[in-house]
Amino acid sequence: MSGPRDIHEYLGEFEDIPGTRVYTAARARQGYHLNQFAMSLMKAENRTRWLANEAAYLDEWPMTQDQKAAVLARDYNLLLDLGGNIYFLAKVFSTDGLSFLQAVSTMTGMSVEEYSAMMNAGGRSPEGVRSITANRAAEGDAAIRKQR
Amino acid sequence: MGRITAGIASSHVPLLGVAADMGKHRDAYFAPIFEGYDWTREWIARPEVKPDVVILVYNDHASAFDMKIIPTFAIGCGERYKPADEGWGPRKVPDVEGHPDLAWHIAQSLILDEFDMTIINEMDVDHGLTVPLTMMYGAPDAWPVKVIPLAVNVVTYPPPSGNRCWALGEAIARAVQSYDQDLNVQIWGTGGMSHQLQGPRAGLINAEWDAMFLDGMVGTTQKLRAIPHIEYLRETGSEGIEMVMWLIMRGALGRETRALHRHYHVPCSNTAIGHIVLEPVDGTVPPSPTLEGNNAAAQAAI
Numbered sequence: 001m002s003g004p005r006d007i008h009e010y011l012g013e014f015e016d017i018p019g020t021r022v023y024t025a026a027r028a029r030q031g032y033h034l035n036q037f038a039m040s041l042m043k044a045e046n047r048t049r050w051l052a053n054e055a056a057y058l059d060e061w062p063m064t065q066d067q068k069a070a071v072l073a074r075d076y077n078l079l080l081d082l083g084g085n086i087y088f089l090a091k092v093f094s095t096d097g098l099s100f101l102q103a104v105s106t107m108t109g110m111s112v113e114e115y116s117a118m119m120n121a122g123g124r125s126p127e128g129v130r131s132i133t134a135n136r137a138a139e140g141d142a143a144i145r146k147q148r
Numbered sequence: 149m150g151r152i153t154a155g156i157a158s159s160h161v162p163l164l165g166v167a168a169d170m171g172k173h174r175d176a177y178f179a180p181i182f183e184g185y186d187w188t189r190e191w192i193a194r195p196e197v198k199p200d201v202v203i204l205v206y207n208d209h210a211s212a213f214d215m216k217i218i219p220t221f222a223i224g225c226g227e228r229y230k231p232a233d234e235g236w237g238p239r240k241v242p243d244v245e246g247h248p249d250l251a252w253h254i255a256q257s258l259i260l261d262e263f264d265m266t267i268i269n270e271m272d273v274d275h276g277l278t279v280p281l282t283m284m285y286g287a288p289d290a291w292p293v294k295v296i297p298l299a300v301n302v303v304t305y306p307p308p309s310g311n312r313c314w315a316l317g318e319a320i321a322r323a324v325q326s327y328d329q330d331l332n333v334q335i336w337g338t339g340g341m342s343h344q345l346q347g348p349r350a351g352l353i354n355a356e357w358d359a360m361f362l363d364g365m366v367g368t369t370q371k372l373r374a375i376p377h378i379e380y381l382r383e384t385g386s387e388g389i390e391m392v393m394w395l396i397m398r399g400a401l402g403r404e405t406r407a408l409h410r411h412y413h414v415p416c417s418n419t420a421i422g423h424i425v426l427e428p429v430d431g432t433v434p435p436s437p438t439l440e441g442n443n444a445a446a447q448a449a450i
Contacts (some may be wrong), residue, residue, distance in 0.1 A: 013378045019349030039214040086346040087210040094235035119415040123353025130382045
């Protein structure tokens with residue numbers, strides 16, 4: 001009923017969604033230690049050690065320098081690019097005392113207030129953010145119409 | 149024999165647990181959400197409705213499972229489960245009591261039906277499981293129902309297809325029907341509806357699509373089982389994929405359902421809240437397609 005599919009085509013479609021990092025196996029591999037580091041903050045004693053010296057705590061994990069720097073900067077969009085998963089990264093922002101709404105808003109280029117207002121008004125519309133390819137095609141059509 | 153008497157779908161946003169635990173659930177922000185569950189709380193307490201066991205389909209959010217082990221479908225066969233510490237201390241809600249006898253029966257039956265389940269004897273349960281209990285039962289001293297946790301991977305791609313989830317639901321129905329004690333069993337599918345918690349597109353909500361999905365849970369239609377992953381991602385945000393778990397519930401209710409109650413509200417934090425209560429009109433599910441599922445000796449051994 002779901003039909004046969006080519007796995008490369010299946011995975012390729014995920015890269016066509018604007019502003020979205022689907023947590024694929026490739027990202028799971030890239031971010032394994034990053035996510036396991038974040039997971040360690042589930043334990044109260046680890047949170048205490050982490051808060052006392054973040055850089056030293058990170059050095060206990062076989063993460064890349066880019067990943068460590070992105071964690072210290074709380075750059076969540078970059079962390080997604082480096083293989084982080086939001087449910088694991090949630091341990092980091094929860095330890096910072098941020099709610100999901102506060103932390104998620106930092107990835108959107110909006111202030112918390114602007115983001116909250118958008119959610120209270122019904123959220124972000126899917127119009128225009130479904131497909132990068134479709135958006136490019138629409139832009140192309142618009143440009144052609146303009147030339148005429 | 150066991151009887152699946154109803155199915156419930158509900159979002160499981162962690163903020164709902166926080167609101168309930170802090171007594172804020174009737175504040176202006178939360179009241180429109182919780183009021184949508186008032187009907188269900190009254191209904192589920194009725195003697196003729198009250199389930200003995202709930203099969204609670206949910207996903208773990210980096211609590212019991214981390215990246216070390218990623219089971220696609222896992223069933224809890226333990227005696228009891230404690231609320232997980234998700235990074236800010238465990239919720240102060242009662243422990244969740246399991247039903248190991250029915251859970252093991254279902255696990256065995258599913259494996260003979262060629263659903264290769266992971267079996268869990270010990271784990272903590274996070275908001276994915278405890279928030280729906282709070283929404284349906286409020287804040288009792290002990291949960292008035294036994295719970296069989298059924299955890300689905302919807303975090304690391306690929307998650308199971310909607311079609312596979314529906315078929316698992318049908319196999320769960322066969323398993324419950326072949327249980328030798330009379331039990332009133334409900335099945336709950338949790339998570340959703342549209343939401344995206346990551347990236348510049350975060351905050352996506354698609355009320356129109358969510359309404360289509362709620363409509364598709366009712367009646368004899370099976371169109372929801374053919375929705376591919378990419379459609380959930382494009383239309384409902386990266387975390388909307390949780391809705392495949394609703395299809396396990398729907399599959400278990402059989403050929404035809406009727407809606408008893410329906411509720412939808414935007415927003416709760418980053419998420420569209422959806423809730424529907426269904427009962428089977430015709431609970432017929434297809435017979436087991438497998439060798440061992442049709443082997444009397446094998447079936448007698450479980």
